[in-house]
Amino acid sequence: MRIAVYPGSFDPFTNGHLDILERAARVFDRIIVAVLVHPSKSALFTTNKRVKMISEVTKGHKKVRVVHFNGLLVDFCRQVGACVIIRGLRAVSDYEYELQIFAVNKQLEPDLETVLLLASPQYSFLSSSIAKEVARYDGDVSTLVPPVVAEELRKAFNPRRGKKQESAQ
Ligand code: ADP
Numbered sequence: 417m418r419i420a421v422y423p424g425s426f427d428p429f430t431n432g433h434l435d436i437l438e439r440a441a442r443v444f445d446r447i448i449v450a451v452l453v454h455p456s457k458s459a460l461f462t463t464n465k466r467v468k469m470i471s472e473v474t475k476g477h478k479k480v481r482v483v484h485f486n487g488l489l490v491d492f493c494r495q496v497g498a499c500v501i502i503r504g505l506r507a508v509s510d511y512e513y514e515l516q517i518f519a520v521n522k523q524l525e526p527d528l529e530t531v532l533l534l535a536s537p538q539y540s541f542l543s544s545s546i547a548k549e550v551a552r553y554d555g556d557v558s559t560l561v562p563p564v565v566a567e568e569l570r571k572a573f574n575p576r577r578g579k580k581q582e583s584a585q
Contacts, residue, residue: 420444420500420531421493423485425452427459428565429470430547432539436504439533441479448496449474453486460548460572473562489517490525499529506535506543548573 420440426433426449441447451466461469463484474480485492493501501521503514518530535542547560551569554577558566570577 417445418500419446419448419496419498420502421448421450421489421496421498422502423450423452423489423492425454425459425544426466426470427461427544428466428547428561428569429473430539430542430544430561430565431559432504432506432535432542434473434562435536435539436502436533437474437480438477440502440531441477443531444500444502445479447480447502448498449480449482450489450492451482451484453484455486461568465568469565469568472564488524490521490528493528494525499527501528501530503530503532504535505532506540 420443422437422440424433437447437449449470451463451470453463459466467482467484471482474482489501493499503517505511505514514530514532521528521530542560547557547565547569550560551557551566551573554574557569560566561569
């Protein structure tokens with residue numbers, strides 16, 4: 417069984433992330449989405465919330481499991497028996513960072529492979545930050561993130577707008 421780990425901050429999970437996940441699921445037997453507990457990054461959503469949202473988004477996908485992790489990615493991969501790390505590549509700007517992570521992981525665990533999937537053209541400019549920025553100013557994020565995430569962004573940035581609409585119904 418070929419187990420792959422798809423690690424990331426996923427703050428929040430976007431349609432670009434989902435696209436990479438679904439494409440990886442066609443190649444590997446099981447994908448573990450590993451939500452990174454990032455001590456140095458200030459996140460909009462708590463780790464638990466991010467895990468919950470991704471679990472909801474991927475609940476129809478039998479091959480996918482969602483967990484959080486801290487510590488070294490290579491240790492986590494060893495623990496779960498993964499042979500591959502999946503990462504997405506949008507632009508040249510991603511490449512340098514991905515190359516750095518790859519080099520470190522390869523040194524720490526030579527048998528662990530990294531597979532970089534190129535972003536689909538329609539998502540190549542999409543990031544969690546862009547989705548948050550649009551949501552912050554009450555823009556339409558329905559093409560950027562799954563509906564579950566869009567609702568959580570709305571609650572995080574515009575809680576009153578939702579309540580008004582709900583009470584008007
Ligand atoms: P990190 O903080 O680890 O970079 P992210 O949540 O930003 O985590 O992204 C996780 C992975 O998904 C990274 O490999 C990133 O390059 C990739 N990714 C992010 N957005 C997209 C997208 N729109 N299309 C394809 N891959 C993406």
